[in-house]
Amino acid sequence: MKFRIEEDLLGKMEIPVESLYGIHTQRALNNFKISNSRISEYSIFLQGLILTKKACAAANGEIGTLSAKESQMILKACDKILGDLPDYLPSFPIDVFQGGAGTSTNMNVNEVIANVGLKINGYDAGNYQHLHPNDHVNKSQSTNDVYPTGFRVAIYFYINKLIESIISLSDQLELKAIEFSDVLKMGRTQLQDAVPMSLGDEFRAWATNLKEEIKNLENSRDLILEVNLGGTAIGTGVNAPANFSEVSIKYLREFTGAPFVRSPNLIEATSDCGAYVMLSGALM
Incomplete structure (x- = not known):
């Protein structure tokens, strides 16, 4: 070699x-x-x-x-x-x-x-x-602003793909709800048989549950759109031009097609993990 x-x-x-x-x-x-x-x-x-x-x-x-x-x-x-x-x-x-x-x-x-x-x-x-x-x-960059920004771009793409899959699953459950609308079964409460329902009712409830989770995921995903690009090492923007943050995020929006925005405080944003915690909770 x-x-x-x-x-x-x-x-x-x-x-x-x-x-x-x-x-x-x-x-x-x-x-x-x-x-x-x-x-x-x-x-x-x-x-x-x-x-x-x-x-x-x-x-x-x-x-x-x-x-x-x-x-x-x-x-x-x-x-x-x-x-x-x-x-x-x-x-x-x-x-x-x-x-x-x-x-x-x-x-x-x-x-x-x-x-x-x-x-x-x-x-x-x-x-x-x-x-x-x-x-x-x-x-004009540091690992401390580029890495989390790239990570957030990846998360945004990933969550969008996940939402697409959940929407597809929800649609299929809705179709099954129609198909099984005449299939009777016993509904259960307190670990016991209770009152009658259709299997279609059960499938529609699952579909509705997924639709509600989609809203939760979308809200949590949007927290990821705030980035610290241009903050460089600790958020002060040292070694970067004064307008670098705004201009680079403008191009980030253009290249990703996603509405990324500059954090109002780059120092806070450089160490803040709150959006990750919220999104992790939504995924669970």
């Missing part, structure tokens, strides 16, 4: 020459051998992260913190990965359990986007002077 040499603040490492990930991912592979679950198993989460990176690249391009060429390289790389995501999943090999609040995952995504962008433009992987994982792909 042939290798290329990459270097970070800790030193140099050999990376398989054809690998789309880089030194930060390799360090994570070496340091976090915790479980048998890999981030590649959660493609909807990777989709959310890459869409977030795409929104940030578009914002940096509009604001001028990235050149038009750098921004377009990232945008095209994101589109390429999103369009062929199953083919790129092997490039996301790190353990789902890791230290650093998801920094290894963030850097894995940064490196893959950078190297896909380089290859599209005729450069070798690792030729980072043309497109750098940290200086360009991660421009």
Whole structure:
């Protein structure tokens, strides 16, 4: 196997020459051998992260913190990965359990986007002077705002798929309610037979219960739409342009088709897990 040499603040490492990930991912592979679950198993989460990176690249391009060429390289790389995501999943090999609040995952995504962008433009992987994982792909960002934003994008997509399935199940139960409207059975209370009812009545009650849960899921899902993108490390927006949050979230709405909004207080939003608790309760 042939290798290329990459270097970070800790030193140099050999990376398989054809690998789309880089030194930060390799360090994570070496340091976090915790479980048998890999981030590649959660493609909807990777989709959310890459869409977030795409929104940030578009914002940096509009604001001028990235050149038009750098921004377009990232945008095209994101589109390429999103369009062929199953083919790129092997490039996301790190353990789902890791230290650093998801920094290894963030850097894995940064490196893959950078190297896909380089290859599209005729450069070798690792030729980072043309497109750098940290200086360009991660421009104006921190793991602490990108990771939870990507996570929320993924949750929003996932809940929508779940709601679609529940609606389908509810519709089928309604059809069965009609089919079984003439089938008599005993209704029960206090663990005993009580009064007559139709089997159709029972199926319709189940359908109604699911419809009520759909409303609960939709309300809880919408709490996820408030994001801290642009808050960077702790919510103060350090190392990001003053209007980066608004512009990046504008593009996030465009690219996801979902009505994401900026949290009124990015410091609070960076540590707040309340929406996750509410959604977890709705799922249970």
